[in-house]
Amino acid sequence: MLNGEKKISRPLRWAMVGGGRLSQVGYKHRTGALRDNTAFQLVAGAFDIDYERGKEFGVNIGVDEERCYPDYKTMFLEEHKREDGIEAVTIATPNGTHYEICKAALEADLHVICEKPLFFTTEEVLEIKELAEQKGKILGVTYGYSGNQMMMQMRAMIEKGDIGDIRIVELQYTHGFSSTEEADKFSDAQKWRVDPKISGPSFVLGDLSTHTYYMSQLIMPDMKIKKLLCDRQSFISSRAPLEDNAFVMMHYENGAVGRFWTSAVNAGCMDGQRIRIVGSKASLEWWDSKPGELSYEIQGQPAQKLIRAMPYLDDSCNADERLAALHVEGLSEAWANIYLKFAIAIDAKNRGDHETLENLIYPDINAGLEGVRWIENCVRSADQGAIWVDFEDVPTAQEVN
Structure with a gap:
């Protein structure tokens, strides 16, 4: 049973691209990632193509104004300069943008969590898979209810x-x-x-x-x-x-x-x-x-x-149970389960823990x-x-x- 105790040594510094005020899925990502506050900590974001609206939204959900960015390229560049810069990013944008943002994130040495479907072609996925392997990074896909x-x-x-x-x-x-x-x-x-x-x-x-x-x-x-x-x-x-x-x-x-x-x-x-x-x-x-x-x-x-x-x-x-049999669980808990596994996978990858990665079941880039x-x-x-x-x-x- 899961009760919020830490599964990794510290929360991962995490950001979002997209997922702002008008997003259908942004809140699902945040409730999933932040359900166990021992897994991820939201510290930055490029939440909206409208910078002012995205900045206002970011501040309203607790992100420092200086870390609410106008676009993902600026965010990756500026966060890379910080000692406490982001380590992982979620891409919650329309399908046609996934490939370029995933590629930029991996090239910025970030672990990636991306909405589905990943890209338009298998050729693109195979290219990004090779890049992720070269960079030693995890790329997870948010098939939400698979965490049930x-x-x-x-x-x-x-x-x-x-x-x-x-x-x-x-x-x-x-x-x-x-x-x-x-x-x-x-x-x-x-x-x-x-x-x-x-x-x-x-x-x-x-x-x-x-x-x-x-x-x-x-x-x-x-x-x-x-x-x-x-x-x-x-x-x-x-x-x-x-x-x-x-x-x-x-x-x-x-x-x-x-x-x-x-x-x-x-x-x-x-x-x-x-x-x-x-x-x-x-x-x-x-x-x-x-x-x-x-x-x-x-x-x-x-x-x-x-x-x-x-x-x-x-x-x-x-093992993935959270609330006990008397209380209803649903989509939010399923998202929390896959995000917790993303965190465990990222931590294991960072430590070179191949055994954990081989035994962990979660929607990875192969999915x-x-x-x-x-x-x-x-x-x-x-x-x-x-x-x-x-x-x-x-x-x-x-x-x-």
Whole structure:
């Protein structure tokens, strides 16, 4: 169980690029990073493209005015001059800016935590991965709900053989908040998400499905996709060529099959992230509307509901427990869990602790790479008429263009 005691020797000096007053995700990052005040300390930021608004915001959340910067380049330069300069930075900006900011941060000898999807192409990810390795830095990706401890319970049960051989994987991440064209006109956060120059080659595949896809990898680390077929739609025609709905069929190397529905036009849907893993003996199902529950259904027996924080759960699950079974946990605690693991990873990297890094499970740059690979393959399949494509046969940037 986690109770806020330090896991590293001191809090890491941390900054943000983006995540200001108008950001949809900035507060999630801060509540995650600062939940355990023994992990990170927010000391600087380039919070907004509007410098005055960003500076006012930074001061209002407790950052010294002199360390609220007009842009990330100035921040990296000025913080590098300080003895107490930042050690890590979170990038909470639109997709199209991730690559250049990540590269600049690594070149400034900073550890990086970045929003998803990381970049537009796997080529870009591989380049940044090599740079991170050269610099000896961690690059983590904020797949928020992957920090929910029931993911580790599912992973442990599958590893133990509790559900038998995996046969079917059913994934869903949908909502209805983009069901009308008006959503694209009045929300700044929505406007860039449907602009290919900023969002990249996809809308919901990158914005939603990469979350659940990584969670499925976390739960089933030995399950590899052999080929997939993606059929995507733009029900709001002005969003084309970006999709607001997509269906993905998957064949896994072990013979299992999978299906993924991702959508921003599932009208009326509020909580649409579900994961169901069907084995030869039993099934497991998790739903983000009830994040502390796990359905365990053994063929021929009454259905069971496993509840977080209980002693019958696996140690790997309860290790990330925070509030005890009487009290509800959710997205904020999941973010706190992954940020704590980012801090542990950064500290281990700084100390050369390879054993900790090898055993720590968190969304690292390899998870980011697989997310971009997933998007590329889905887009490639859809754009060729919803055909089956080999998953590992990733196109080059030239082929995509």
